Amino acid sequence: MKNVVCVKWGTAYGPEYVNRLYGMVARHLSPPFRLVCLADSAEGLRREVEYFPLPELGCPHPQRTMGMWRKQVLWGREVPGLSGVALFIDLDSVIVGPLDDYFSYGSPEDVIVARNWAKPFQRLGQTSVFRYPVGANPHVLDDFRADPQGIADRYGFEQHYVTHAVHGGVKFWPEAWTRHFRLHCLPGFPMRYFVPAKLRPGARIITFPGGPNPDDVMLGRWNKEVPPHRSRWEHLRATFTGPRVDTSRWRHLQRFVLPVPWIAELWRE
Numbered sequence: 001m002k003n004v005v006c007v008k009w010g011t012a013y014g015p016e017y018v019n020r021l022y023g024m025v026a027r028h029l030s031p032p033f034r035l036v037c038l039a040d041s042a043e044g045l046r047r048e049v050e051y052f053p054l055p056e057l058g059c060p061h062p063q064r065t066m067g068m069w070r071k072q073v074l075w076g077r078e079v080p081g082l083s084g085v086a087l088f089i090d091l092d093s094v095i096v097g098p099l100d101d102y103f104s105y106g107s108p109e110d111v112i113v114a115r116n117w118a119k120p121f122q123r124l125g126q127t128s129v130f131r132y133p134v135g136a137n138p139h140v141l142d143d144f145r146a147d148p149q150g151i152a153d154r155y156g157f158e159q160h161y162v163t164h165a166v167h168g169g170v171k172f173w174p175e176a177w178t179r180h181f182r183l184h185c186l187p188g189f190p191m192r193y194f195v196p197a198k199l200r201p202g203a204r205i206i207t208f209p210g211g212p213n214p215d216d217v218m219l220g221r222w223n224k225e226v227p228p229h230r231s232r233w234e235h236l237r238a239t240f241t242g243p244r245v246d247t248s249r250w251r252h253l254q255r256f257v258l259p260v261p262w263i264a265e266l267w268r269e
Contacts, residue, residue: 003085025095036049096266211223
């Protein structure tokens with residue numbers, strides 16, 4: 001049995017994100033498999049998804065940090081609904097190729113993560129997609145609970161903490177498998193005004209850390225501050241007249257994306 005797990009809390013991602021993740025997994029992973037969703041509610045989830053209440057973090061949530069620290073509960077001695085080896089996939093991911101190798105690559109004892117492409121010269125992991133032996137590294141959660149604010153202040157992001165905390169170190173997926181939408185698929189500025197985002201050869205999962213989100217880019221917008229299908233000229237004009245994607249005019253200019261048909265095709269139930 002192949003265990004795939006996701007976590008969902010709050011309102012940033014609706015149940016449709018979980019349901020689409022299940023659909024993509026079903027199309028790209030050989031059975032038998034299961035998708036376990038640790039969430040604060042089962043409302044709206046399709047019946048094939050195995051829902052378990054998301055455990056409490058067990059300590060105050062760090063302040064002044066962008067890290068998704070709630071994911072630390074995955075490193076507990078026991079995780080609801082999980083045992084053995086599990087593959088975690090962030091909800092804002094688009095599966096575009098076969099997943100079976102994510103379970104056979106390396107040793108079952110390995111913690112394998114995506115490389116943090118935003119910091120290419122550092123050996124840092126990106127936990128949008130990672131595989132791990134459930135319960136084998138409980139110190140990751142225990143140490144965090146003992147000093148959540150100190151760890152957050154030191155590492156900034158939970159994925160940086162995980163990279164350094166796992167005993168024996170993390171390993172990385174082959175580079176072609178797990179790609180970053182903004183860094184690998186979206187053309188650089190200003191070419192993104194004329195060329196839509198493209199799939200990279202050999203890619204299997206496209207991740208969206210730091211945004212934009214799949215539901216926005218498939219409609220040709222960076223975020224929900226602007227209407228869908230805004231033309232390049234409307235986006236340029238909004239630099240001075242609004243509404244802007246970002247309060248910074250320079251960041252607004254950079255944050256443009258044409259509609260992405262392959263996301264609309266692949267990111268579905």
